[in-house]
Amino acid sequence: MLNKKTVDDIKVKGKKVLVRCDFNVPLQDGKITDENRIVQALPTIKKLINDGGKLILCSHLGKPNGSPVAEMSLKPVAIRLAELLGQQVVFAADDSVVGENAKEAVANMKDGDVVLLENTRYRSEETKNEEAFSKDLASICDVFVNDAFGTAHRAHCSNVGVTSFVDTNVVGYLMKKEIDFLGNAVNDPEKPFVAILGGSKVSSKISVINNLLDKVDALIIGGGMAYTFMKSRGEEIGNSLLEEDYIEYAKEMLEKAEEKGVKLLIPIDTVAAKSFSNDAEYKTVGIG
Template sequence: MLNKKTVEDIQPKSKRVLVRCDFNVPLKEGVITDENRLVAALPTIKKLIEGNAKVILCSHLGKPKGEAKPELSLAPVAKRLSELLEKEVVFAADDTVVGENAKKAVEAMNDGDVVLLENTRYRKEETKNGEAFSKELASLAELFVNDAFGTAHRAHCSNVGVTEFVDEAVVGYLMEKEINFLGNAVNNPERPFVAILGGAKVSDKINVINNLLEKVDTIIIGGGMAYTFLKAQGLEVGSSLLEAEKLDYAAEMIKKAEEKGVNFLLPVDHVIGKEFKNDTESQVVTAEAGIPESWSGFDIGPKSMELYANAVKDAKTVVWNGPMGVFEFENFAHGTIAVAKALAETDATTIIGGGDSAAAVNILGFGDKMTHISTGGGASLEFLEGKELPGVAAANDK
C-alpha cells in the first residue's frame, strides 16, 4: 500500500500549489478528442480549490522536443478545463513555460484560483531533469502535488526535479489510486490471479513476464509476442512477427511456469493473413498445424478466444496489458474484443494496464465494466515489472 503523503496530508489554504497533471491528450485541429485524462485529474484539482489553494497546473503534451510548437500548446486544455471546473483557468502562454505571463498570473492569484502553465516539454531541460528548470518551476510554488501517473516512470523536472526545491511534495488522488490498484493486484492479489499479456514484442514484456510468474496462477499470452513462444516450442509460425534472439528466453519462461505450477496459456489457433492490411485474404489455422510460410498470424482464433474467456471466468483478480492481435484492423480485432468482453462479464477485480488495452476497452464501450483502467501505459508496465517509479519515489513519505 502507498506510504507516501497525499493531497489529504497538506494544509493548502492560501498556499501556491504546483500540480503536475497528465494532460497529454489527443488533439485534432485544436479539439480534444478524448478527455479521460482531464476528467481523471479533476478530483485532486477540486480538492485544492475547495481548500482555498492557489492552484498552478503543469503538464506536457506530445513530444515537442524542447521547441515551442503551437500545435502542441496546452491552450485548448485550459479552455476545456475551465468548462469542466466551471471556473476560469488562466492560461500562462509562455514559450519558456516559466516566463513573464506565468509570473504575473501567479502573482495576481487569489485563493481558489487556477492557472495552467504552457507545455513543460517546450523546454529541452524538462526530460533531462535539469536543475535550473526544476528551480524555475519550484519558484512559483510552496507545495507540490504529483498526479501524473503516466509519467511516473520518468525522472523529469516537472515530476521529480521540482520536489527538491519545495516545502513539501505529495501525490494526488489519481496517483494514489493507480499505486493502490496496481500495487494490491500484484503484491496482494485475491486468487485466482490471472495476467493477460499481449502486444507485439516479447522484449517489451520480458521483465513483466518474469516478475508475474512469481505471483500469478495463470498467464495468458496473445498478440505478436505469442509467435516467439510458439516457435520456441517447435511450432511453425510462417512470416509472423518473431524475435529470434528471444527464443531461448521464451523457452525458459515456459519452463519456469511449469516449475512454479503456473498455467501458461498460448494461442491454440490463429487468424492468419497474407498481407498486413485489413481486407487481406485470411483463414483460421490451428497452432499445431502451424502457419504456412508466406502467411502471418494477425489475431488469436475462435478456440483461443474461448480458452482465454474460460480462464478468466473464475478469476478473482485480472491484469491485462496489450491487445491480442492487430487491433487497429477491424477484421483482426476479434480476439481483443473477446478478451474485453470476458473481463466485462467476470466478477473479478479487473485492472487494465493503460496503452492499447485501455483504448480497446474504452472504444468497445466496456470501460465502466472494469474496476480500474490505468492512465499510464509505460508506467503501469514498469510497475508490473516490480520497479520503483521515480515520480512516486520523489514524494515525501508519510
C-alpha cells in the same frame, strides 16, 4: 496500501501548489476527442481549490521532442478544464513553460485560482530529467502534488526532478487510487489471478515480468512486446517490432512460466499491413 502523504495530509491555503496531471489527451483539429484524463484529475484539483490553494497545473501532451509544436499545445485543455470546473483557468502560453507569462500569471494568483502551464515536453530537459528545468518548476511553487499515474514510470523533471527542490511532496487522489488498487491486486489477489502486460518493449518490463511469474496463474502478453516472445518461439513476425537482444530472455520467461505452471499467453493472430499508416490496407493473419 499507500504509505505516502496525500493531499488530505497537507494545508495549502495561500500556498502555490504545482500539480503534475496527465492531460495527454487525443486531439483532432484542435479539439479534444476523449476528455477522460481531464475528468479523472478533477477530484484532486477541486479539493485543492476548495482548500484555498493557488493551483499551477502542468502536463505533457504528445511528443514534441523538446521544442514547441502548435498542434501539441495544452490550450484546448485549459479551455475544457475551465468549462468542467466552472471557473477561469489561466493558460500561461510560454514556449519555455516557465517563462515570463507563467511567472506573471503565478504572481497575480489569488487563493483558489488555477493556472495551466504549457506542454512540459516543449523543454528538451523534461525527458532527460535535467536539473535546470526541475529548478524552474520548483521556483514557482511551495508544494508539489503528483497525480499523473500514467507517467509514474518515467523519471522526468515534472514528476521526479522537481521533488528534489520542493520541501512538501504528496500525491493526489488519482495516484493514490491507482497505487492502492495495484497494491491490493498484487499482495492479496483473488484467484485465479491473471495479469495483462502490453507496450512496445520487453526491456522496460523485465522486473515486472519476473515478479509477476511468482504471483499469477496466467500472464497475457500483448502489444509490440509480444513479437519478441513470438520470435523466441521461432515464429515469423515480418518487419514487426523486435528487440533482438531480448529474444533469449523471452525464451527463458516462457520456460520459467512452464516450470511454475503459469499460463503465459501471447497472441494467436495479428493485424498485418505493408505500412504503418491510417490508410494502409490490412488483414488479420494467424501466427505460427
